[in-house]
Amino acid sequence: MNDKNSSQKIMNIDEAFQKLRKWGRYQTVIYILVLVASIPNAFTTIRFAINHFEPSHRCRLSDEIENLLKNKSNDSEEILNYFIPKEVDSYGEIIRNECHMYNRTYSAELSFISSNNSVDIIPCMNGYIFDTPSNHDSAVTEFEMVCNNNWKAPLVITFFQTGMASGSVAGMLADRYGRRPVYLLATLAQIGSLAFIAAAWNYYVYLAAAYLNGMTGIINYVVAFVLATEVISVKSRNFMAICSLYSFSIGYAIVPLIGYYTQTWRSYLWASMVLGALIYLPGYWLFPESPRWLLTVGRKNDAIVGLKKMAKMNKMNIDFASIKKVQGVDFRNTMASLSGPIETLRIFFKSTLTSRCLAIFFVWFVAGLVYYAISYHSKSFSDDRYLNILYSALAEIPALVIAYYAVNIFGRPRCTTFSLLICGTSSIILPYLPEDISLIRTITSIIGKGAVSAVFYITYLSTSEIAPTLQRSAAMSMASFCSRIGAIVAPFVMFMNKIQYSIPNWIMGGLTILSGIICIVRIPETIGVEMPDTIQQAESNKRYYGFNIFRKFEPNKYTNQSKDNHTEKKLTTCDLIGTSH
Numbered sequence: 001m002n003d004k005n006s007s008q009k010i011m012n013i014d015e016a017f018q019k020l021r022k023w024g025r026y027q028t029v030i031y032i033l034v035l036v037a038s039i040p041n042a043f044t045t046i047r048f049a050i051n052h053f054e055p056s057h058r059c060r061l062s063d064e065i066e067n068l069l070k071n072k073s074n075d076s077e078e079i080l081n082y083f084i085p086k087e088v089d090s091y092g093e094i095i096r097n098e099c100h101m102y103n104r105t106y107s108a109e110l111s112f113i114s115s116n117n118s119v120d121i122i123p124c125m126n127g128y129i130f131d132t133p134s135n136h137d138s139a140v141t142e143f144e145m146v147c148n149n150n151w152k153a154p155l156v157i158t159f160f161q162t163g164m165a166s167g168s169v170a171g172m173l174a175d176r177y178g179r180r181p182v183y184l185l186a187t188l189a190q191i192g193s194l195a196f197i198a199a200a201w202n203y204y205v206y207l208a209a210a211y212l213n214g215m216t217g218i219i220n221y222v223v224a225f226v227l228a229t230e231v232i233s234v235k236s237r238n239f240m241a242i243c244s245l246y247s248f249s250i251g252y253a254i255v256p257l258i259g260y261y262t263q264t265w266r267s268y269l270w271a272s273m274v275l276g277a278l279i280y281l282p283g284y285w286l287f288p289e290s291p292r293w294l295l296t297v298g299r300k301n302d303a304i305v306g307l308k309k310m311a312k313m314n315k316m317n318i319d320f321a322s323i324k325k326v327q328g329v330d331f332r333n334t335m336a337s338l339s340g341p342i343e344t345l346r347i348f349f350k351s352t353l354t355s356r357c358l359a360i361f362f363v364w365f366v367a368g369l370v371y372y373a374i375s376y377h378s379k380s381f382s383d384d385r386y387l388n389i390l391y392s393a394l395a396e397i398p399a400l401v402i403a404y405y406a407v408n409i410f411g412r413p414r415c416t417t418f419s420l421l422i423c424g425t426s427s428i429i430l431p432y433l434p435e436d437i438s439l440i441r442t443i444t445s446i447i448g449k450g451a452v453s454a455v456f457y458i459t460y461l462s463t464s465e466i467a468p469t470l471q472r473s474a475a476m477s478m479a480s481f482c483s484r485i486g487a488i489v490a491p492f493v494m495f496m497n498k499i500q501y502s503i504p505n506w507i508m509g510g511l512t513i514l515s516g517i518i519c520i521v522r523i524p525e526t527i528g529v530e531m532p533d534t535i536q537q538a539e540s541n542k543r544y545y546g547f548n549i550f551r552k553f554e555p556n557k558y559t560n561q562s563k564d565n566h567t568e569k570k571l572t573t574c575d576l577i578g579t580s581h
Contacts, residue, residue, distance in 0.1 A: 024314030030228050031240060033283055035247040037224040040276035042251025043258070044194065044217040048160070048376045049389050050259035050268050052153050053138040056131040057146060058084055059101040059124035066129075085121055099124060099147035123148060138265045143203045150498065152203060154491030156210045157376065163214025165484035167222075178297075179227045180289045186219035187280050191273055193217070198269035220280075230292040231310070242404050245457055249400070252375075252393035256386040352539045353466075357475070359522035360463055361482045363416065366515040367455045368486030369493065370423060370508045374449050377494040377504075391442065392449050399450030403457050411527045412462040413520050414549055416455055420516030423451035428509035431502035452512070456483075465526035468538045520545050525553055 060066065061083055069076050083104055085097045103120040130141045139145070145152040174182040193213040200206035221244075228240055258275070262268045291310070294303035311317065347353075375392060406415050426448035433441045459479075467475035496503040525543040532538040543553045 024310075024316075026310040026313040027232050029286055029313070030231055030288075031243075033287055034221075034224045034228045034240065034244055036279055036283070037221045038244050038247040039251035039254070040190070040272070040279055041217050041221055042248050042255060043272040043276055044190070044213055045164075046252055046255045046375055046389065046393075047268065047272065048157055049385075049392075050255060051139045051265040052145075052156070052376070053385055054140045054146060054153070055138075057098050057128045057141075058096055059099070060126040060129050061101070062126065097121075098128075101125070136263050139206065142265070143206065145203075151495070154495050156207055157372075157491040158488045159207055160210040160214035161372070161484050161487040161490075163211040163216075164218050164487070165481055166211075167215040167218040173219075174223045174226055175293075178289055179223050179293060180287055183220050183223040183227075183287055184284065186216055186223065187283065189216040190220060191277050191280070194269050194273040194276070198266045198273070224287070227288075227290050230290045242400060242457060245400055245453075246397065249393055249396040249453075252396070253390055255393070256389040259389070260386045347535060351535055353535070355522050356466060356524060359518045360459065360466070361479055363420070363455070363459050363515045363519055363523075364463075364479045364482040365486040366420070366511045367452055367459060368483030369490045370427070370452045370486075370512055371456065372487040373490040373494050373504065373508060374445075374452065376491065391446060395446040395449040396453040399454040400457055403454035407458055407461060408527065411525045412458055412465070413523045413525055413545055416458045416462065416523070417516040417520040417549075419451040419454045419458065420512045420519065423448045423455070424509040424512035424516065426451070427505045427512065431505050462523060462526060465529070465531055466524060466538060466541070468532045468535050520549060521547070528553065 058080070061069075065079065065083065069079055080096065083102055085100060085102060086094055087097050088094055100121045100123055103122045124147060128141075128144055128146060130137075132141065139156075140153055143152065145156075190213070193209060193216050197206065197209040197213055200209050225240075225244065232240060258271050259268055262271050288306055288309070289302065291303040291306040294300075294306060403415060403419070410418075426444045430441065430444050430448070433444065460476075463476055463479045493507050494504050496507070521544065523544075524541045525545065526541065529541055529543070532541070545551050
């Protein structure tokens with residue numbers, strides 16, 4: 001009788017994963033796949049720091065004058081002074097004008113050099129001469145995105161970030177078609193989009209390719225992260241999230257190495273494509289379909305095959321024949337009706353969660369703006385553009401280590417505010433540090449970049465902990481979208497340095513300081529609080545510091561009765577979607 005009852009016992013998916021242990025060889029493989037998926041994403045996301053390098057330049061003069069400059073090197077400065085006006089730059093130095101020339105004609109008489117006749121100053125008529133070797137071009141030099149066309153470069157970055165925002169949403173296709181096919185297709189599309197950019201024959205093709213590259217460059221990471229959360233224990237997810245950010249930083253640090261050894265922007269893209277393909281290639285054989293998703297859509301036999309493979313890799317012998325079949329359609333429809341973006345916004349704006357959600361979304365916006373503004377445009381780390389990128393990448397690693405441990409000691413809002421204030425202060429004082437104290441400027445820049453990198457991690461953690469279970473995935477998607485909006489705005493903020501070099505620093509510093517104040521006032525502390533399953537549980541957390549940053553809170557747990565009122569709390573997809581930069 002006991003044997004019969006035992007044979008009829010139904011095993012659900014959570015019991016199956018408990019039997020497979022919290023961690024094993026199979027989970028390790030999935031974990032590595034997630035980390036690997038972050039590295040090539042840095043090649044595409046940070047490529048603008050290489051591809052959009054803008055060297056010094058001047059107006060291209062007539063062929064006769066350019067030949068004269070080549071043949072009469074001793075008189076080159078005097079000839080240029082005759083045809084190119086000088087001006088005072090933002091730092092008070094006298095430089096040659098990069099976008100204008102005197103309206104003068106060529107004369108074979110050398111006496112023209114000493115002429116003082118007043119003439120009009122006009123925009124460049126024949127293109128530009130860039131101060132780089134012939135084999136060190138960039139997209140800016142090839143498509144001449146300077147002077148009257150200097151708006152074109154930030155527009156490309158905007159299209160790229162808009163594509164990434166679209167890709168964050170497109171990652172939800174994995175709920176419909178499965179993790180493996182969407183991951184493989186997105187990876188192939190990402191590799192193909194790099195080839196499309198490298199082959200761009202004019203600016204408008206380059207613009208379209210940038211959007212496609214942005215969209216495809218995040219889908220595979222999101223899907224890999226979703227898969228990992230479905231086979232890795234809840235306690236391991238936070239560690240996985242911080243390590244995925246580390247792997248992005250590793251890819252970030254590789255970017256200047258690729259740029260240094262390739263030199264030209266098209267060569268950089270081809271090299272990134274080949275290296276990315278080699279890194280992704282093992283995923284074709286190793287990336288599995290999620291057993292949890294298979295059960296959700298009713299593919300019981302395929303799910304059991306996947307679970308058996310997991311058990312085999314973890315050196316365990318388990319019989320999954322009696323596993324429970326999840327009613328996929330009803331479950332998914334219920335989840336969609338409760339956790340979609342529109343429904344989530346309606347719930348948030350009809351509850352006391354409104355102010356805290358607006359506050360944390362604003363922090364995401366500011367973090368995205370400042371992070372990408374520094375990543376793409378910082379020139380304060382050193383005089384070498386490749387070292388600038390490398391230092392910017394390395395600044396993230398110690399910051400993430402400190403943030404990982406600090407949030408569990410000092411709490412989420414305090415660490416977020418502290419990081420934002422550090423970033424804002426360093427941003428404001430940086431333009432006023434003398435250029436001859438390069439070490440101090442470098443340290444200040446590294447501290448600011450590290451601080452905003454820490455904000456990304458801490459805010460991601462806070463957002464996932466203040467949102468109720470059924471709204472958590474949608475809340476994270478909206479938060480990530482706000483970050484993309486900030487990234488879209490970033491190039492235009494940096495564009496304001498054309499007006500006055502310190503304006504971008506004041507904008508970034510002011511926004512980060514403001515967001516830090518809003519954070520400490522309106523975002524509740526979640527350390528020591530169980531993650532809420534319902535709106536009511538989320539609303540009950542009123543642990544605000546306000547301006548009393550030394551306030552202490554007692555651990556808070558929700559009652560069993562309140563948890564029993566929530567019967568549909570288990571998600572089949574990632575609660576933490578959108579964690580990539």
